[in-house]
Amino acid sequence: MADFSSDSIRNVVFLSHSSAGKTILSESALHLSGGLTRLGTISDGNTTSDHEPEEIKRQSSMQASLIPCEWKSNKINIIDSPGYSDFRGEVMSALSIADSSVLVVSASSGVEVGTIQMWKLAEENQLPQFIFVNKLDRENTDFNAVVDSIVEKFGRNCVPIQIPNGIEGDFTKALNLLKENQDSSAEDFAGAKEKLIESIAETDDDLTLKYLEGEEISNNELLQALRAAVISRSIVPILVGSALNEVGVSELLDSISELMPSSSEAKIRSSDVETKTDSLSSFVFKTTADPFVGKLSYVRVYSGVLSSDSSVWNAKQSKNERVGQIYVMVGKEQKPVSQLVTGDIGAVAKMADTQTGDTLSVKENSVQFEDISFPDPIHKMAVFPKTKSDLDKITSSLNKIVEEDPSLNLSRNNDTLELLLGGLGDVHIDTSLEKIKRKFGVEIDSKFPKVAYKETVGNSAKAEYRHKKQSGGHGQFAHVCLEIEPLTRGSGFEFTDRVVGGSVPKEYIPSVEKGCNKAIDNGVISGFPVVDLKVTLYDGSFHPVDSSGICFEIAGEHAFSDCVKQANPVLLEPVMKIAVTVPDLDTGDVISDLNGKRAKILGMEPNGDGTTVINAEAPQAELLRYSMDLRSVTQGRGIFSMQFDHYEDVPAHLFQKLVDQMNEDST
Template sequence: RTKLVEKIAESDDTLIEKYLEGGELTDEEIHKGLREGSITRRFIPVVCGSAAGNIGIQQLLDTISVCLPSPLEMANITPIFGVNPRNDEKIERKPAESDPLSMRVFKTIADPFAGRLTIFRVFSGVLKADSTVYNSTRESREKIGNIFYPLGKKQVPVQKAGPGEIAVVAKLKYTKTGDTLCDMGNPIRFEQMKFADPMISYAIAPKSRGDEEKVSTGLQKMLDEDPTLKFHRDTETKEMILSGMGQVHLEVTLEKLKRKFGVEVEMKTPKIPYRETIKRSSRAQGRYKKQSGGRGQYGDCWIEIKPLRGGANFEFINKIVGGVIPRQYIPAIEKGITETMLGGIIAGYPMVDLQAKVYDGSYHPVDSSEMAFKIAGSMALKKAVQGANAVLLEPILKIEVVTPDEFLGNVIGDLNGKRGKVQGVEPMSGGNQNIIALVPMAETLTYANQLNSLTSGRGMYSIEFSHYEEVPAHLAQKIIAERTKPKEE
């Protein structure tokens, strides 16, 4: 306590003089020193507690009341600036009722009974019930109905809200968290709030069949509440993917989904979008012949496949001469090849980076058809791939990890253990290091939890897709065996 009082006394010349003379400060003087030091940012008060255990909550509220400045005090320390959305001209707003209305939305709540609740703070002017405001972020108008003060779980109706006040309105159509609402005749747009990118993703599925639509609808409403959540359907793996800041974050989200919308969801690691390709050239014939009375089916083609470099996904070349295959059947051969590539051959993953050339074949003047040549093209590709040294490719991610100096060795060692390739390490301010590495996606699915453990919760990272690389042979065998196992059974 002595050290704390000394620090507080240093915030004011009068207080330090009295403290040095007498060694004691009254509660009022301590509060004054706390307030002055907090407002001028000479120090930052730290309060300990637990919201879950309702410990320290009253102390936190008391500290806010004592230490933090009112909007009027902050106007002289940190003026409120925005831009005119029409010309990007800088504008200042004062926390006064006489200034034009301006406010920012800082939270949205999806209430299953009241609908969407928008919580905002008024910076200037007065918001009145049953009025119209302008959303300068979305360039749209919003109708304001009743206004409420939030008081715990209760909402107290009021007729207006002024500078510095926090209030709630319901059922705004376009407004989202971070948006600026203002007077239509005096528009202003405040700097957009920046939200962290998700650090972890999981595949989710409802426990009860038929609840997919409920899950999707409920999560879309919860995305309004929490902009750090992301949700999408993976068109390739057919999974619903939920992304957030950590495993606990996602677990809390799914618990709220159950409580608010009555749907239970299971969470599991998402599937990896592997690819298939070939490493050498190969030739093969695809010949489809079917005779069962009446008109039969006949299609015959020879193709050559080669690895394709330079990032192109697929290339088809027609080298038929002399009419051995009529021109109208060539697109069917290409379609048979591309559809087979999409379904994969060695493990059921899409095939990429391949050139296919049709150079020979034959046809029947009566029995040949587009369907027959489509099947022939598919058969030719499957045979050719058998001699082309087909391999699996896996997505490689570029990962940037920020960690305190003392954990650098542990983090790099962990990345190396994940088949990662460290590209560089850059020193940062504050005793941190920025590590840049390339790591297979399969090794990063639970990295957020592992990094927290390695750095005592002080590390952070971001990831982005880089490229595809061949999967090591011993791992590819396991993936292919697991992928084809249900088919064999």
């Protein structure tokens, strides 16, 4: 690969709703720029970007891929991101180092849920944007209708800078409204050009004057002003194409070169970090682990040069890190290079301690960029080894996959003792487990997690238990009288005694408590631990020869169980707080679905952008599949977050059903 300075590097992320054509657009761009002799297709599973077997199987991207294109005198690093919402973590990685974005819209589907979500993400990251209207070769596509809906959704600053020449199967060229030698006789050309000139003129005082006075504005002047407007995000140009037929793709690469900020003009990750020096600062935005290739850390250089066989300072880990071989990545292909210059993107092999979100710099000039904010896991599954031989490697392989994908999370529920893998949806979890099997040979099964119910009592009650056995030799004897009282939620368990006159000798009282604790851990009615009650040992009796600690433990355990059974036992269930963001039109459906899940709606807050946040509380047992349920209720238009809030009584009408089911499960 030729050497490029940071002025000639463009780092552009491709964003869209799933299936709008980002991967094929990247493939065409690589092909047209000479980086590929044969164009891969999604159905053949041989595109440069979608190289992981899980991507090929599902015919959809699951991770961010680098597709560097040498275009004329520039290097355009395309980052092809996945559109499916389960893989939003990879989009966040890509956004963290991109200097601009191309939002791809399918002309046959128009603006979709994912298009709106991606637009918002690009806005939040303050990225200059293009909108690329793709698939214009398809039947029944109408460019003007797509533009109207783009303008309606995203505003008047979205303006076509190109129009299609010909429609559907006859769409042969993207006509650039600001270029000479275009077929300006094409229908709509003059009108579209006039509109564009007006939009550009509005962004520049001198041009506004000229425009109002009817003076001629040269294409060159317009281009300069358009570039400034794109970089300041006051204009979002709309471009046209058919990625599949490679129409409009070279025009897109030209426009990226001419209008998008170079890596030297782009914003720096953290506004409070000064990096305009020759000293190295670079950000690790993605990590992959592979048993054959080893660990690869993807890096974007912000200042200075990152060299192969050097030593760098990792501020977050407070460690020197050895940099071995550096690569420029083209999909999965690694091209060894001696260095990465300011603004460029590549990967470093086998760094020992460095993780995604770390900054590599030099110790004398230490830099730490702000971390990537990954979405919180909202879908949890209990994971367990398929066979005994998978047992040893389950945790290490899960840890490796979590290091690779920070939108996954591994935890253990101390109440149910289950190992939980959290992610952004069922497909995210399933593909992560498939990846583990492929990469590390460990087979992991998953199921919906157990709900960590708890038991408590509704009333006070008393019970006594006499443990007595006579079997030759000396016998066994202990007699225990207990009283149980309910405590407020979250109080746990208290044990006291008010034994008088030594009816239970002091040395046996800890044994009674131990017996109660045993019953508490094992549960009385459901097998779940008992909480929020006070036990008082108020009386009992003993035998000078036959009594022992173990006898009082047994008597304590039985007396406790009998007491609980008489004290109106109740089951407690975890209740989650949930915030669901949906388009205003979907609120009715989402609320009625939540009502069917025993939810309490706490309130609704309109965001003012056509979406509303619904705040609710609902039992965890009803929300185990919520990522799937919300997707089907809103056709993917909703997002949500949830966390544990408190424990609440299981309603009486569900109590017996649940207890029966629990007893069935345990036999």
